[in-house]
Amino acid sequence: MIPLMSTQSIAPALTENDHLILIDGSTFIFRAYHALPPLTRKPDGLPVGAVSGFCNMLWKMMQEGPTKETGDEPTHFAVIFDKSGKTFRNDFYPEYKAHRPPPPEDLRPQFGLIRQATRAFGVPAIEQQGYEADDLIATYARQAEAQGARVTIVSGDKDLMQLVTDKIGMVDTMKNKVIGKPEVFEKFGVGPEKVVEVQSLAGDSVDNVPGVPGIGLKTAALLINEFGDLDSLLEQADTIKQKKRRENLIEFAEQARISKRLVQLEEAVPVETPVEDFTVCDVDGAQAVGFLKAMGFTSLTKKVADKTGAVLENIEPIEPVIEGWESTAKPAEQAEDSAGELEGKAWTAAPLAEKVAAEISALPVDNSAYETVSTIEHLKEWIAQAYEVGYVAVDTETDALNAMEAGLVGVSLSCTPGKACYIPLAHVDGEGDLFSGGALVEGQIPLQEAIALLKPMLEDPAVLKIAQNMKYDWLVLKRYGVEMAPFDDTMLLSYALDAGMGGNGMDELSQRWLNHTPIPFKEVCGSGKSQISFDKVPLDKATSYAAEDADVTLRLWKILKPRLAAEEMTVVYERLERPMVATLAKMERRGISIDRQMLSLLSGEFAQGAAALEAEIHDKAGEIFNVGSPKQLGEILFGKMGLPGGKKTKTGAWSTSASVLDDLAAQGHELPSKIVEWRQLSKLKSTYTDALPSFINQETGRVHTSFSLASTSTGRLSSSEPNIQNIPIRTAEGRKIRQAFIAEKGKKLISADYSQIELRVLAHMADIPQLKQAFADGLDIHAMTASEMFGEPIEGMDPMVRRRAKAINFGIIYGISAFGLANQLGISRGEAGDYIKTYFERFPGIKEYMEETKKFVHANGYVETIFGRRAHYPDVNTKNPNMRQFYERAAINAPIQGSAADIIRRAMVRMDEVLETANLDAQMLLQVHDELIFELPEDQVDETKKLVITTMEKATEPALQLSVPLKVEAEAATNWEEAH
């Protein structure tokens, strides 16, 4: 290291009357970023949320001091930043802080702005190559102390606690906590002078300080208190009684010594700016106000102007230098480059992500290391840990699968890979019979108390909550009064990154990324008839299962989150995935009313109809058989009666599908059409009229579906328990079921649906002039297609001609084949092929688009929607021509279906706020791919309709302007059938 001479200051040395405040810039920046909703500057969309938060915090600190207690006027004041790039610690330990994911894309341009903001307030912004902010803070604090002054360090970083003395105090403003010697002792179990010794043993996963395996804070403090310091301990390690601990201390002695050098702050940095220069001076109003004006922070600008006496109107905005961001969209590669440069990282994000994955998956899962939390103190320790690292993996255990009914049984947490706890809350004695069981097991914190302790942390903007399938945990906890925020979801991270590569469930992800099989639920609760609910599981067994889930979730997050930036999927995740969690959770919570009586009546009608048909069928067949059995039916139709069999199923049996039966009916046979009718009726009865009432929630009296965000390859949602996305509409009988979905008294339902959204998306993506023109002119798209293809005028067109064109349009969206079109239209393969040929001649752009898509998927293994969502087809290059063509069709369809899904997602994410801002009480209840269903007071119908329509039609903006208008139609009624 080249020794640098400290610059001599002309300012006087500090005295015991002086008070130096050192602000840890990183703490401020990251708190400001995570604590506040994203904010962008008006004209150009520059992200400024963190800048705004930082300025407010800095200004407050300058006005009031760090806290009331230590709020005596500072005489010296500076903000210390980390300089990006390598530090001296990396010279002897390259892995130091290597786990850190790169900063989020929208934070990157704000680093520079925040330094400029600091200077605009007349405060020194200090950073120095090769040193971390902590080292500079240590050096300045010791220098000031040596001169007799008092020092207050403002930071949330526990590494700085080693500096605390009578003269040097610490304040964590975010948590409103003053840290002196007693607080350090409470945290580390030793005084500030021994903090380094303890940390070198316990390690720190956040900074990637290894420490000694198996030794946490508690044990470390114990050992240091016994042996005095690290060196003495390592010398006498062979005297330790506990076998594993002794072995580890001997084996990892060198690792502990390295850890000590990592956590030991450098207190003699040859600083470029002397501490004497930090003298507080009056704020130059013109500078500060100029900067704030340029940022567009109106209320702070006014405050600062008032205080400094600057005349707001006379000050011109001072535009700061902006690095790492441009207001106009630019190619992805460029964004990557400039972002990399800005932070001066030697690595790009992708190799970092790989490195993280390798390290996390190498650490074995040890279920015996997990803790069962049974006291308030223990719980508090875990909560404190979450605050400390700023994130925590959370998993709730419940007594049922359905989030709207399940009771909370316990919560598990993890902040460090390999370390996790389970907090049992409602485990009951499983012994005894059905009635006597149910006594709470001992060693559990009362549920309400535990929730009261957890709630502030789970809702605190400073702590990121991480879960696998957050919607479930969010819903369960919401029912206990907790609204978790902010959060990440590992299932959605995986979905954004790898849709189509396989499932996104935790077991599968654990297998894929950690090469680890978590304890199967079956092993804990059994299965089938002997299955027990989780509240009956003994605490030790529950802990190894539940805590493992939190551990695995945290590890998956550490692996998947850095990939987001590396693979440019941040925007997809943050705009299209994550915000849907709360949106959908709220919809599920609201549920929808159904008319139980009406369904019951229908069930009766369907039963009668089916019974009558069944009798006829048996009569015509000449024997009694199970009509619901395709096998028995096949034997009768194609065996006994000798009818000509058409298709075979893939298992070799005669197909009795509706299309086959329809063909037979067309040949003049009576039985087949009766079968078709019977099947339709029994389907309506069993799946809808019988099943729906069983989904009515006891407490709410409504039906709460569960939407799945990550179970399609294209980005569509799916719905289950019950599936409300396939409620009948085609037949008159089926529509009666829709009538049973009703609005509450005094309310109405609105159904708003996109008209032809997929064809519009296709027209935009494939850039087809005639289609775009037709949509712009509001024409009947199928008639227009027919007119182009067959040369017939739209007026007075034969409905059959239009029907053919419609089938072709749908076929195009599905990745058309002559085989499929022929089936659909009941024409020959050759004829269908001719239609397709004609179509491609009239719309050459479509053909080109389909060929390009195929080329793309073969080259890349995935395709993309207009908003960048990816659908992967890892097997598209298979040699099997049928499979290959299947994947190609799916790849053609995915960008179209997926883009439409993206669009409605954007509308949904925005909808609640839009309605609320307009003071409307409408509530979004359901989504059916291109349709949204709302419930609202009947006197707000007109206004709501208008707002819903614009929100949906403008959903791509401002990110994207389609070259085709989107059209939404909305109707209101007291039931879904009439509204649709």
Place this chain on the structure above:
DNA sequence: ACGGCCACTTA
């Protein structure tokens, strides 16, 4: 009791 198959429902 579980899972595959077939049928039906939707966009």
Place this chain on the structure above:
DNA sequence: GTAAGTGGCCGTC
């Protein structure tokens, strides 16, 4: 021809 979920039957465990 794309994307889903559910229910009944039936063979296997």
